[in-house]
Amino acid sequence: MMQHASEWHSVKRALAERRLYKFLEQAWAVVEPGSMFVSGWHVGAVCDHLEAVVQGGIRNLLILIPPRHTKSLAASVCLNPWTWIADPGARFMYASYSAGLSVEHAVLSRRLIESEWYRERWGGRYALTTDQNVKTHYENTKRGYRISTSVGGTVTGHGADYLILDDPHNLNDIHSEASRSAVYNFYTRVWHSRLNDPRTGCRICIMQRGHQDDLASHMQEAFGYEVLMLPTEYDPKRSTVTALGFRDPRTEPGELLCPERKGREEVAEEKRVRGRIFETQDNQNPQPDDGVLFRREWFKVVEALPVQGRVASTRFWDCAATEAEPGKDPDYTVGVRVSRFADGMVYVEDVVRGRWSPHGVDQIITQSAQLDGRAVRVREEQEPGASGKSVIAARTRLLAGFDYAGVIPSGSKVTRWRPLAAQAEAGNVCVVRGPWNQAFLEELMVVPQAKHDDQADAVAGAFEAVVTRRKQARLVVTTGG
8 A cells, every 4th residue: 555655656746747737736735725726728738838938849938818827826836846856957037017926926936845745856856045045036056046026127137048927017007008118128128138048048928918019919920929828718710729739629609718717607797897808808809999999889879868867068179279271181170068967878969070260160169159058068178388278268258158168188098088988888878869970980989090089089078077077277257148
């Protein structure tokens, strides 16, 4: 009996040495005590491709997989100590968007190396040194080391045989162009060149998609990464075969990646709560801002407004800076009227759009205010500088007796459009039927790549005004009426 147990122990140890998946499975009780190891073909696929990097079959690997599917435990915790079993001189450098996250993985990996389970099996092959053994940088007696840093952190003077990025983007900032550019610049200017030997060194990036222009979007074509993509819901049209000959084993559209971890009910709830974010981060299918920031089916066209329940109405103006000239295609002057009702529904009632001279713009704004009535507030985007203040002051005098104000916009256009898009996606925005519907909806369907986005700016401003009752830069003159 004792001999059989010893033989089985030797077999398991040999399997763990040869296969990263088996190592992860056996090490689970050390790295995740108290939780059950959830097996799955997707974990095996991740481990097989990581193995191929270590064994020289893949030089640059990008793994795209939803959150909470064992990706970090495989790549950032177990890969390092597994590799050191056969090659303790291997040198690793890890980075995540957060230094804290990178250090957390390093500590867990070191805890595994120092565990009784690991030392009993492979402790005689190497040991961690005592003179270089801190959370962010530890070495072993065979000159292998692990350095952990953050995207944007200091790596000057250091190199590695394996460069591993685990979640390089902070998803809270993923829609910031400056944030995405900072990650891209870190990769191109610093990270990509940190291999000890550019001829044999390897790079791994494991992440979820966050934006159409995230780092992953550049890796396949610009940097030659092999891609293993594992979406939550199977899409046969996007399925590919990797360099290992691996093909997603699922066959039915929408078939789940790991029902034991995230089943139909959980997926349905996440899709309901997270909307397009789920499609981007879980299905690895980032939705471009052009064409899907707004979708046509989100806007129900109605014949008329409800009879009762109106809470607030605003017509918001986005005025062109220049007058139309022959042979040119300048912006439009647009005024969009929006109303909010007690049940939370928002209605886009009317759009006035054209190209007029400055005097013509004054006439159109005045005429629209008179037709709308004094119960409808009038707001206008205020251009920066002294000229913008002069325009607002002049219009304030022109619209004496009306609730008029200039509004100084904040944030990017896309940031200002998103609250309206979120409510439209939830089914809370209707459009009153009118001859302006087609041009209005067509523009919204293609922003921010539309040649003109004046209607999008105006409806977003009107929406904000009726929802938040914003009164920035408000000056109401009530004389003469």
